[in-house]
Amino acid sequence: MSVRKILIVGGGFTGLTAAIAFAQRDVDVTLIDKVSAWARVGHGLTIQGNALRVFREIGVIDQVLAVGQPENGVTLRLADGTLLEHLETPRTGGEDLPATIGALRPDLHEILVAKAEEYGVEIRLGQELADYANNEDGTVTSELSDGSRETWDLVVVAEGIKSPTRPKIGIVENRAPSGLGIWRAVTTRTPEMTGALAFPVADDGGAFKVGYTPVSADQCYVYVLCRPERVDNGLEDWQEARRLMENFHGEFDYLRESIDESTFLNFQQIEWVFVDSPWHDGRVVALGEAVHAVPPLIAQGAAQCLEDALLFAEHVAADGDLEEQLAAFYARRIPRIKGVVDASMRLAEWELHPGAPDADPGRVMGEALAALVAAP
Numbered sequence: 001m002s003v004r005k006i007l008i009v010g011g012g013f014t015g016l017t018a019a020i021a022f023a024q025r026d027v028d029v030t031l032i033d034k035v036s037a038w039a040r041v042g043h044g045l046t047i048q049g050n051a052l053r054v055f056r057e058i059g060v061i062d063q064v065l066a067v068g069q070p071e072n073g074v075t076l077r078l079a080d081g082t083l084l085e086h087l088e089t090p091r092t093g094g095e096d097l098p099a100t101i102g103a104l105r106p107d108l109h110e111i112l113v114a115k116a117e118e119y120g121v122e123i124r125l126g127q128e129l130a131d132y133a134n135n136e137d138g139t140v141t142s143e144l145s146d147g148s149r150e151t152w153d154l155v156v157v158a159e160g161i162k163s164p165t166r167p168k169i170g171i172v173e174n175r176a177p178s179g180l181g182i183w184r185a186v187t188t189r190t191p192e193m194t195g196a197l198a199f200p201v202a203d204d205g206g207a208f209k210v211g212y213t214p215v216s217a218d219q220c221y222v223y224v225l226c227r228p229e230r231v232d233n234g235l236e237d238w239q240e241a242r243r244l245m246e247n248f249h250g251e252f253d254y255l256r257e258s259i260d261e262s263t264f265l266n267f268q269q270i271e272w273v274f275v276d277s278p279w280h281d282g283r284v285v286a287l288g289e290a291v292h293a294v295p296p297l298i299a300q301g302a303a304q305c306l307e308d309a310l311l312f313a314e315h316v317a318a319d320g321d322l323e324e325q326l327a328a329f330y331a332r333r334i335p336r337i338k339g340v341v342d343a344s345m346r347l348a349e350w351e352l353h354p355g356a357p358d359a360d361p362g363r364v365m366g367e368a369l370a371a372l373v374a375a376p
Helices: 015-025 049-057 061-067 105-118 237-245 250-258 301-316 322-352 361-370
Strands: 005-009 028-035 043-047 076-077 083-087 098-104 120-125 128-135 140-144 150-151 154-157 176-188 196-199 209-214 219-226 265-274 284-286
Touching: 005 015, 015 028, 015 301, 028 237, 043 049, 043 105, 043 196, 043 209, 043 219, 043 301, 049 061, 049 301, 061 105, 083 098, 083 361, 098 105, 098 219, 105 120, 120 176, 128 150, 128 154, 140 154, 176 237, 176 322, 196 250, 219 237, 219 250, 265 322, 301 322, 322 361
Parallel strands: 005 028, 005 154, 028 120, 076 196, 154 284
Antiparallel strands: 043 098, 076 083, 128 140, 140 150, 176 219, 176 265, 196 209, 209 219
8 A cells, every 4th residue: 555644634525535535445544624613614516426426435325315405407598587408417426326416515514524533534623734845755744834743655635726735736727717706595495496507698787697406305506607706886795696686587586586685695706727737746646626626517526526535545545656656546537627627618608708609508518427427
């Protein structure tokens, strides 16, 4: 085995999945995160089948399916309610798993934390990686934010798109704006509302797209794609979300009216990064959104992070030369992730130019997901 003692930096989906996968292979795992305590933060997620396949491999699929809501494809409409098409989502995790489910991010996070603790992962909160040094004996020494120093066989950086460690690894690519912003909320739905996306016919000053994913029997995750700046127009957040949705009708009339002053809303600019140069410096390796993050337009962000984590553990926890294992892992991941990046950025371009004559989001979404049916 190439590694027996590792440090994982970051307690999101990538870091926790990697921690579980390594611990299941008898690796001694310590995970740190900068938060002082876990909190139930975040909204909903659309989880594709290939993410469910990873959850099955690490032994949490029953818990995930218990908190999730299966989806039967997605319906594409124009903002006025006109039906464009209904897409049956490819079963990227295999025929024995749902094609897609919706779930609340904090529910999934709690499942992963519990499984990591079950396998004996040491979790330290309130700590960050301040610096590191690769050693001549094939180990790496970490310096943490509390001043402590420890030596490991490997350090896995799973800090997300804003990773402060990424440039220290020698990666020159950095996060960049996509031109899009997004509002997110969890609100109520009726039993007949099973998931949809709606597009304006032209840029009317409102949202570029509005969509929703069921996350329980009577709730859904709503997302509103818009310009990347939160305009100071005197409106409260819930009023601004409603304004952006005002020309979206049909089911979206119900969703718009369900958003009020009691709704927790989150707005952020959507950024992206894709690192197609090596992801490691000696015994320090970046994974997940630290090296690939895209606009959430085909719902593959979480899935690709989970695939990273599991496949990395499979490669590195086996017998062999670490440099060869890292090279093989990287070569295996780049083509698959590039397909997701290319499709997502093409869709983002169409979002920015509603009514573009060559726009065919259904085809691009379908082709990108169909390419992921093969095992990673």
